[in-house]
Amino acid sequence: MIKVAIMYDFDLTLSPKNMQEYSLLPTLDIEPKLFWQEVEDYSIKVNMDSILAYMYLLMQKAKEKNVPLTRKFFNSLGKDIVYYPGVEEFFERINKFAIEHDILLQHYIISSGTKEIIDGCSIKDKFVKIYACEYHYDENGQADFPAVAINYTGKTQFLFRINKNSLDVFDNSTINSFSTTRDVPFEQMIYIGDGFTDVPCMRLVKSNGGHSIAIYDKGKETYKKLVEDGRVNYVAVADYRENSEIDNIIKLILKNIATKQKLNKYSK
16 A cells, blocks of 8 residues: 655644643733743743743743642643634545545644643544654653653654654664665655744655645635645645535545556656
8 A cells, every 4th residue: 555644734734823822821811912922932931942932931830829730640631722713624535535546644733832731632533743842851750851842843853754654752873874765755745734844844845755635724825825835835824624625635635646656666
């Protein structure tokens, strides 16, 4: 079977809001807009990466409110995540379509959100691997340091991990080794993101023969500029129901990949 990988951003791609805004920030009695502004201001003030800044400030805010940031607590927040229409039913349907075209479809998350929250959501078992920001926990089970921090350009390393089947974040030997074979060639990759923060990944996949799709909820004209600038292949509304734009685009891509594989047999 042909192996194809779909990589998804999470916030604003599968879900209408940042995952921390559903119940984490409300639990800490924090207004989301004020928090994200504080993250931006703090990162500038101390010259810190904005992703590390949000992870650090969450720890500080939780400490102030006496809320233990344990893995179990984070996991419990995943149940409150709301998805765009059709997301929960999408994976089984598109997997079945792929199999009908002799394709083994694999799904991955590459997010700057909080992995422990995603690990508690209803769709977590749909993914081969979830790459997202993750905390280290002390002897009492409380978050005390970032274990993984994924910023917008840092997301691209995980495309190469999937490409070379070097899926563990600590594996530096496989990902850096030379190889003429690839577990999932870039032309058999599909990257789905919500726009400008995903441009590095979308551009990398597109420039290597793969397919990138920008998801929008509002303001299609803004996202069409990404296509005009050659950064993405397609733009689709944030709706994953059957026969939606995203559903039809992915089906066409999968059929195209399957057709190319069949034609290749006649060129040898």
